Amino acid sequence: MIGGFLKCGSPTSVISYLLKNKTNHLTLIANDTSFADSDKGRLIAAGLIDKAVVTHIGMNPETGKQMHAGTLKVELVPQGTLAERIRAGGAGLGGILTPTGLGTVVEKGKEKINVDGKTYLLEKALKADVALIYASKADKYGNLSYKGTTRNFNTVMATAAACVIVEVDELSETPLPPNEIIVPGLFVHYLVLKKDPQNAE
Amino acid sequence: MPSKEEIRHFIAKRVAKEFQDGDIVTLGIGLPTLVADYLPPEKHVTLQSENGVLGVGKTPAPEACDEQITNAGGKLISLIEGGCYFDSFSSFNMIRGGHINATVLGALQVDEKGNLANWVVPGKLVPGMGGAMDLVVGAQKVIVAMEHTNNGQPKILKKCTLPLTAAHEVDMIITEKGVFRLNANGLTLIEISPLSSLEDIRSTTEADFKVNLKNQ
Structure with a gap:
């Protein structure tokens, strides 16, 4: 599972790592396959995905191309x-x-x-081996908070994978204020700091 | 003859008149997005976007843009006073749970039974349904906003030939030629636009329809 709605709220640095490592034969569960040159869309373009369970593929011509060629299985879900x-x-x-x-x-x-x-x-029901999600801020207890429209599928994916890896813009030295926590830390296994939020790809 | 762009704005302007004070409305991608420009100032209409926003405001000035605040089309937006953000399943609780007063969607085809096809042309165009299937099933009122024909071919049919988005859910069709109501009695033309005539609508509509122009 990969969080994000198009690019908004996507774990872009972790995705870059998958690309670098050429981690392949993956099943992608996500809202969309984004654009061919952006966030999870790049995994499709690089041919690392065997099957995609998504709601929308219209922005990424690579998805349609590979689907028609039979190299990518696509399950479209409302x-x-x-x-x-x-x-x-x-x-x-x-x-x-x-x-x-x-x-x-x-x-x-x-x-x-x-x-x-x-x-x-x-x-x-859908579950995954790994959820790669995003959060704006985390503390050392794994508690997560979000800014703007970045929550999208991230918060729900946090609950549905055996291993939950969260890419964050900021790791807070102090515990997050309890009233601001959107995802409780018990769902979170690993935190990764986004490399450079301005230039994350 | 108005241009294609003028026709799209003409349709959007007419759609905006359908909203009641206090309505929560979700707009689809494409033509329906234009409706946001014509919301009646005397009515308080709140726009929901399925990626997780209630209270979508105007496009912000470039210096005020924040790439973490977008609508479902990925466009940068602002938030109105009283607006809020939430996650995808909360968004679809609103949509599927009947908490959205109206949705406006485009269509490839719509038929006299209220069936809508707007998400796939097999073998050609497969964008996916996104949130459309949930919106059409869950919103209290489903308004289809589209150009009346596609390259001269009727889009309001006796029976949709493309895969459906949902069955029997459309309540109203608004095109540049007129306004149709759909209910258990079938399709009724209730308004003819100044750009058209009854003869013109008859010749460009495949579906059977009654005519009841009460308000004209």
């Missing part, structure tokens, strides 16, 4: 469904019931469940 599947994975649930996707190709092969006269799709 954005709200992706968020809830990850939440379910992190919350110890087997899945969620949603009306989103009924009557569309998204329902193909999925169980429909009737609850009190309303039909829902069963969407299964």
Whole structure:
């Protein structure tokens, strides 16, 4: 799993490290495949991803090209469904019931469940081996805080992976004020300082 | 003949009239984004963006831009007074949970049963659905804002031929030619724009529709 909505709130330095190391045969779970020359989009462009579970691929022509060539498998998921599947994975649930996707190709092969006269799709929980996420600030307890619209998928991905690596703009010497903590430190395994927030790619 | 850009703004301006005071509205990417420029000043309309913002404000001056404050299209934005940020699942709690009063989306095709197709052209264009499927299912009112035809071909059809975004969810279609309402009784033309006529709309619309121009 990689956090971020396009480039906003992306762990760009850690992504650069994957590129340098040519870590490949990865399954990417993310909101989008961004642009070919930006954040997680670069992993696609470099051919390191075998499968992408994402909501949007329109900004990265490489994704479509590799998908049509058959070298990249793409599972497109409605954005709200992706968020809830990850939440379910992190919350110890087997899945969620949603009306989103009924009557569309998204329902193909999925169980429909009737609850009190309303039909829902069963969407299964998603978990990952590793979550690479971003936070604006962290303290030595792993507590995380966020600025602006950088939270997006980062906060929910923090709960749903066996190993959670957080790239931060700033490592606070003092504990974060309890009222400002968005992600409690118990979810976090490793902290990495962003190399240069201004020039992180 | 107005230019394509003028037509898009004309549609956006008409869409903005649909909002009520106090509405929370989520705008799709493309033409719907233009609606933000025409929000009625006498009404308080709050814009939500699915990447995690309530209270999207005007495009900030270059010196005030912050690359950590964006909308779902990745554009840098400002926040209005009382606005806030949140994460993706909170955003879709709002969207899918019925807390958004209206959404405005573009369309490739829409049909007389309220079906909408706007996320894929198989074999050609596969951008993905993003948040559109959740928005269409969850928003209280779904407004399709689009040009009436595509290279002269009707986009308001008897039956969509492209893969659907959602079934039976569209409440209103607004084009440069007119305004249609959709409900259990089917498709009804309720307004003809000054750029068009009933004959023109009939000849450029494949779907069957009733005509009820109460307000004109």
